[in-house]
Amino acid sequence: MDSTDLEVLKTVTHWQSAGVEVALATLTRTWGSAPRPVGSLLALTTDGRLVGSLSGGCIEDDLLTKMRQSLPLSPEKMVYGVTAEQASRFGLPCGGTLELVLEPLHPQSKIPELLDAVSRQQVVARVLNLQNGQVAVVPANRTDALICTETQLRSVHGPRWRLLIIGAGQVSSYLAEMAMALDYQVLVCDPRLEFQKSWQMHVPAVDAAMPDDFIVAQRPDPHTAIVALTHDLKQDDLALLEALKSSAFYVGALGSKATQAKRRERLTLFDLSAAQIATLHGPAGLPIGSRTPPEMAISILAEITAVRHGVQ
Structure with a gap:
């Protein structure tokens, strides 16, 4: 809705x-x-x-x-x-x-x-x-x-689309709030205790599962978007290894272009095809010069919206 x-x-x-x-x-x-x-x-x-x-x-x-x-x-x-x-x-x-x-x-x-x-x-x-x-x-x-x-x-x-957010930091909280206004059911995962304790939103709550287990349990479908926002390479990569195998319509991750290039190199070492890796949106978000957490959330949600509506 x-x-x-x-x-x-x-x-x-x-x-x-x-x-x-x-x-x-x-x-x-x-x-x-x-x-x-x-x-x-x-x-x-x-x-x-x-x-x-x-x-x-x-x-x-x-x-x-x-x-x-x-x-x-x-x-x-x-x-x-x-x-x-x-x-x-x-x-x-x-x-x-x-x-x-x-x-x-x-x-x-x-x-x-x-x-x-x-x-x-x-x-x-x-x-x-x-x-x-x-x-x-x-x-x-x-x-x-x-x-x-x-x-x-x-x-x-109720929410007809779903957004899975890996990481419970500032960008995630702004993104969750904005996405819920755009017909998304938002689920957040972060196994790190300090981030669970600092999460301020009552809905959604933070799932403490490991990112890869969380993605598998949610069974992403073509109405699902997934974004890795932990700023922790290990946590983000765990999520992406499962997300890129799924039928989610959008998979993205934060990080500079250099970080994304290294990430793609790492992903080739695992059981992912070149076609699957190519679907990764990284850096996540449209290039609008965003600097602050809310600006970054806007850029990410704008890109998700564009992909959802078939705008390249």
Whole structure:
């Protein structure tokens, strides 16, 4: 769940606690170009407030107009942009069509339960019965897709991507905080006791396993990024020996160009192919002249984002 949709849910709970009538819109399907991905959220109130986004603004305005008239009594599917006139009216890109579900929220909508699960970095599905409005929150997998049928909307919430950080230093703490705002489940590993004690974040906690054992146990998949940030050659190399064998979409390590060259020489001595070693991003991060820990974290996360989106 990205930070925008998380803010929607947090705002919803605030409005509900104040006794405001709220409806939640979930983007369930798109045809052609669309400004927001499937699963995006928008919350609206009967007194004209909104948070979140589904389009460039015109659809939001139309929904607000409907909300000012009355809160919907039950969940309903709505489609915008079917005709060229509608696409023009609602400001959709050429050929763009959106389907959404608009539901009235009530104490049984389980938004607080959903937020609690997400805050603990769990991946869950919110299952909405489109006929009677009943809601269940159940465990889900990171790779599950949103499903909307005639009778049910099953939307997946929580981190859909994963970042494994080796090392619990300053750069790691900034990187973890930033990554969690970008839909990542973050896991940190550092066997060094002094770094475990100095780690300030409650979520994620630090795993004390050896880096290679940690990587193997996490079973990295194509939705996983791995970064070695211990500044300890032995610890970083242990992690990389397993990370480079995995299907992780990104593997990176801190260190100068000279350090990286020596690291690649060492890695050739182990059971790694030249192709596997070539996938290592080192020095990790985009060359933005970063000097401070937060700047280094920004550069690393920017490179991970670029690789994730296929930008070379």
